[in-house]
Amino acid sequence: MRNSPSKNGSSGGHCRNFTDAVWSPFIKSGLGISPNRSYALVSLIILLAVGAFISTRLLLDPTVCHPKRHSTSVTASPKTKTQTHTISPKYPLPTTVITQNPKPEFTLHCPANETTTGSTCPRNNYPTTTSFGDDNPNHPPTATCPDYFRWIHEDLRPWAKTGITREALERAKKTANFRLSIVGRKVYVEKFQDAFQTRDVFTIWGFLQLLRKYPGKIPDLELMFDCVDWPVVRAAEFAGVNAPSPPPLFRYCGNEETLDIVFPDWSFWGWAEVNIKPWESLLKELREGNERKTWINREPYAYWKGNPVVAETRQDLMKCNVSEEHEWNARLYAQDWIKESKEGYKQSDLASQCHHRYKIYIEGSAWSVSEKYILACDSVTLLVKPHYYDFFTRGLLPAHHYWPVREQDKCRSIKFAVDWGNTHVQKAQDIGKAASDFIQQELKMDYVYDYMYHLLTEYSKLLLFKPEIPLNAVEICSETMACPRSGNERKFMTESLVKRPAESGPCAMPPPYDPASLYAVVKRKQSTTTRILQWEMKYWSKQNQTGS
Incomplete structure (x- = not known):
C-alpha cells in the first residue's frame, strides 16, 4: 500500500x-x-x-x-x-495477543484464629450458577462417561419401580455414620456415630467439593452413609413380593449378595493418617514414578506390601514369600504403619513402588483402597479373586486390565502368572499398560466428580418425599471443616479444594445395560478367567511330569 x-x-x-x-x-x-x-x-x-x-x-x-x-x-x-x-x-x-486476567478462584475464608471451632459458613459460599448450561450454545459438547458409569443404574435398580420412601431411608439409619442433606444448595450433616479415623470427614469434604465444582446443579436430597468396609444390606432379606423396600445406604463397596449403594471412597481427597495425598496430585506422581523404569527393566517378580494382620487371606499370602524351600516368584513385605509414621513414611511412597513387573492386589477385611494405586503402575496387576467391588472396578476385564489369581492356591497361581508373563513379554506389558491407562484416563478426578454427580442426580429422582434439614443437623461448608484443622488434614483439604466451577458440564451418562448386554459382560469375565485357570492347570501338570 x-x-x-x-x-x-x-x-x-x-x-x-x-x-x-x-x-x-x-x-x-x-x-x-x-x-x-x-x-x-x-x-x-x-x-x-x-x-x-x-x-x-x-x-x-x-x-x-x-x-x-x-x-x-x-x-x-x-x-x-x-x-x-x-x-x-x-x-x-x-496477530493481536490478548492476555486475559486469570479467573477468580475460591479460597478458604478462615477467621484470624484459625483453630476456632465456631467458624461459620460464608453467605456467598457457592456461586448460584455454573459457567455452562443446556441453554448456553458456547459450552463445549460433553464426552460420554466411561463404561463403568452404567453400573449406577444397576445399583439403583432395587428402587426403580417403588421409589424411595422416607420410611425406607430412616431404616438405613441403623448402621449409618451420618445423614447428609442438600437443601437449597447448602449441605447439612447429622452425625450418628464416629467413623474409623477420618473416613467420614473426608467423605463429607468430597460432597462439599462437588457442590463447588457444579454449583446449583446438585438437586436437593437426603442420604445415609455408612463408612464401615463391608456392605450390610443383604439382598435375600428383601426378596419376594411382600418384602419391604431395602433401605438405601451409601458406602464404599458392595458385593453380589448385598444392595448397598457404592460411592467413591474418602482417600480420593486424602488419607491423612497414612500420609496418602489427594488423588489428583498423587495420580501425577504415580505417572512420573511409572516412567522411572521401563517394564522390561523391572524386577521379574510379583510385589506386595501391606498390612497382613487385617485378614486371614493376607496372612495366607505371606506364605508365598521366597524361602529356602520355595521360589514362588513373589516378594512380599509387611507394612508397619506405626513405624512408618515415626520415620516420616519414607518407605511407603506409592509413586516409588513401580519397581517390579508384577504387583499383587488382595482384599483386606473387605475391599481395599490400595487397588487403584496398584493398577496405576504399568506392572501387571495380579488380582487375587475378589469378593467385593468399588464404584469403578466393575469396568475392569481379566487378561486385559489384570491377571486373575486363585484365592485357594495363591502361591502356585502367582508363580504361574509370573512365569507366563516373563515368557509372553509383549502381552504382559500390554496388560499392565491397559490398567495404568484406565486409571490415568478413566479415573481422573473429573470423572470421580462426574460419577458422584450422576449417582446423586439419579438417586434424587427416586425420592418420594421432600428433602428437609434434619432437626439435629448442622450446616457444613469448606470453612467449618478445614479452618479448625491442622497437619495433614488441613494440608490435604487445602490441596483438594475445588478452586473454581467447572467450565463444561459433566460427561454424558451412558444408558443402562439391557439384560442381554449385562449377561454378555458377566459371561466374558467368567469365560476369560476359566480359560486362564485351564492354562494354569496344564502348566502345573507339565511341571509335575518333568519333576521341576
Whole structure:
C-alpha cells in the first residue's frame, strides 16, 4: 500500500525531507555526469552502499517514512490487555495477543484464629450458577462417561419401580455414620456415630467439593452413609413380593449378595493418617514414578506390601514369600504403619513402588483402597479373586486390565502368572499398560466428580418425599471443616479444594445395560478367567511330569 503523491509529484511529509537531505550532496556534486569515470565509479559504489542502508531502515521502521499512517488497535474489555500494532507496508499485521486476567478462584475464608471451632459458613459460599448450561450454545459438547458409569443404574435398580420412601431411608439409619442433606444448595450433616479415623470427614469434604465444582446443579436430597468396609444390606432379606423396600445406604463397596449403594471412597481427597495425598496430585506422581523404569527393566517378580494382620487371606499370602524351600516368584513385605509414621513414611511412597513387573492386589477385611494405586503402575496387576467391588472396578476385564489369581492356591497361581508373563513379554506389558491407562484416563478426578454427580442426580429422582434439614443437623461448608484443622488434614483439604466451577458440564451418562448386554459382560469375565485357570492347570501338570 502506497501513500498518495503530493501535488508536486513527491511523496510529501517527513519522508521527502529526509530523502532530500540524504541525496542532495550527491546531486550537487554532479554524481554520474562527471567526465572522470574513476571518480564516477567510486561515487556509484558509495551511492549503492548508502542506498542499501536507507532501504533497510525504511523497511524495518515504517514510521520513518509513514508517520501519518494510522495505527490499528483491538478494542478489548477492561479485563483484557490490548497490544497496538502499526501496519507495515511490507509485512502483514501481527496477530493481536490478548492476555486475559486469570479467573477468580475460591479460597478458604478462615477467621484470624484459625483453630476456632465456631467458624461459620460464608453467605456467598457457592456461586448460584455454573459457567455452562443446556441453554448456553458456547459450552463445549460433553464426552460420554466411561463404561463403568452404567453400573449406577444397576445399583439403583432395587428402587426403580417403588421409589424411595422416607420410611425406607430412616431404616438405613441403623448402621449409618451420618445423614447428609442438600437443601437449597447448602449441605447439612447429622452425625450418628464416629467413623474409623477420618473416613467420614473426608467423605463429607468430597460432597462439599462437588457442590463447588457444579454449583446449583446438585438437586436437593437426603442420604445415609455408612463408612464401615463391608456392605450390610443383604439382598435375600428383601426378596419376594411382600418384602419391604431395602433401605438405601451409601458406602464404599458392595458385593453380589448385598444392595448397598457404592460411592467413591474418602482417600480420593486424602488419607491423612497414612500420609496418602489427594488423588489428583498423587495420580501425577504415580505417572512420573511409572516412567522411572521401563517394564522390561523391572524386577521379574510379583510385589506386595501391606498390612497382613487385617485378614486371614493376607496372612495366607505371606506364605508365598521366597524361602529356602520355595521360589514362588513373589516378594512380599509387611507394612508397619506405626513405624512408618515415626520415620516420616519414607518407605511407603506409592509413586516409588513401580519397581517390579508384577504387583499383587488382595482384599483386606473387605475391599481395599490400595487397588487403584496398584493398577496405576504399568506392572501387571495380579488380582487375587475378589469378593467385593468399588464404584469403578466393575469396568475392569481379566487378561486385559489384570491377571486373575486363585484365592485357594495363591502361591502356585502367582508363580504361574509370573512365569507366563516373563515368557509372553509383549502381552504382559500390554496388560499392565491397559490398567495404568484406565486409571490415568478413566479415573481422573473429573470423572470421580462426574460419577458422584450422576449417582446423586439419579438417586434424587427416586425420592418420594421432600428433602428437609434434619432437626439435629448442622450446616457444613469448606470453612467449618478445614479452618479448625491442622497437619495433614488441613494440608490435604487445602490441596483438594475445588478452586473454581467447572467450565463444561459433566460427561454424558451412558444408558443402562439391557439384560442381554449385562449377561454378555458377566459371561466374558467368567469365560476369560476359566480359560486362564485351564492354562494354569496344564502348566502345573507339565511341571509335575518333568519333576521341576
